[in-house]
Amino acid sequence: MKSLRTLANSKVKQGDYNSAIALLTQLINLNPTSASDYNNRGLLYFQSGQAYKALFDYNQALRIDPRLDSAYNNRANYYASVGQLAEALTDYEQAIDLNPGNIRTWINQAITFRELGLYDLALENLDMALMLGCLEDHVYAQRGRTYHLRGDWNCAISDYQKALKCLPLSGSSDSLRKKVENWINDLLKPLKA
Template sequence: MQSSATSTPDESNRAPSIANGDQVYVNRAKCHAAMGHLQEAIADYDCAIDINPYNINARLQQGILFRELKLYDDAIVCFGLALFLGGLKAPIYAERGRAYHLDGHWNYAIGDYQQALTILHQSPSPSLVGQIQTWMSELLDH
C-alpha cells in the first residue's frame, strides 16, 4: 500500500474500498448538499452511481440537486433512470413531476403527480401526499 505522501491526488481523495462503498459517497454527498456545495454533492452521487448503478436513492437525490440548480433535463433523466430501476416509485414520480412543473411541462407534471398519488393510495405517506397536493395546487392556480 502506498503512503499518502506518494499517492496521486486522485488516489488520496478516493473513499476506502469497502463493501457498500457507494454509501460512503452518498453520505459525503448529503454533507456537501447540507453545506450548500451542490456541485460537489452531485460529483459524489456520480461516484456512488459508478460503484453501484442500482443505487436508486443516489439517483433520486442527485436528481433533486439538478432540479435545485434548474438543470431540469438532467433531473428528469435521473428520475427516469431511477424509475426504470424500480423501487421508491411514489417519491420519484413526485420529484420528477416537480421538475416537469418547474420546467413548464405541466401536462407531464400532472401525470407524474397523479401517478405518485395513485401509488400512495395503496400505502399512504401523509407528508408526501401533502407535498404533492401542495405542488398540484400551485400548478393548477397558474
C-alpha cells in the first residue's frame, strides 16, 4: 500500500490527477477505513473540478475519523467555493479546534471572513497564522489583500512587499507572485492616472 501511495503522490506532482485518483481508489478498495485516503482523493476530485465527488469523499473521511482536521478544512473549502460561507466557517472552526496549528485553515477562514466583509476577524486570523510561523508569503499576501479591500492602503503595500520578498523568484509560487503583483498594480492604478 505504501508504494501505491508513493506512486499517487508522484502522479499528483506530475499533474496527473486522474491517475492519482485511480491509485487512491485502489488504496481505498484495499483499506476502506482509511480516512486520509478518502480525504486525499476528495482533494484531487476538488482540484480537478469534480466538486460533488469531493464532498462525498470528505464526508466519508469524517464519518471514519471525525477528528481529521484536514478533512474539515477541505470540506470548508468546498463550501466556500459554492457560496455556502456559513457552513465553511463552521468547518474551519472545527478544524482549528482540532488542530490550532493548521495554518492553511487559519488562512482559508480569514479569506472567508474577508469575503463576508469581516475584515477585522480576517486580520486576527492572519495575525495568528503569522505567529505560527509558516507560509509567511501566503499570509502576507492575504493580509495585504485584506488591508487593501478595507482601505488601509499603506498597510496593504507593506504586506504585499513582504509577500514578494518572501516568495521565490520562480517555481511553484509563480501564481501567487503574479496575483500579488496584480493587486499592487490595482492599488496603485488610481495614483498613476
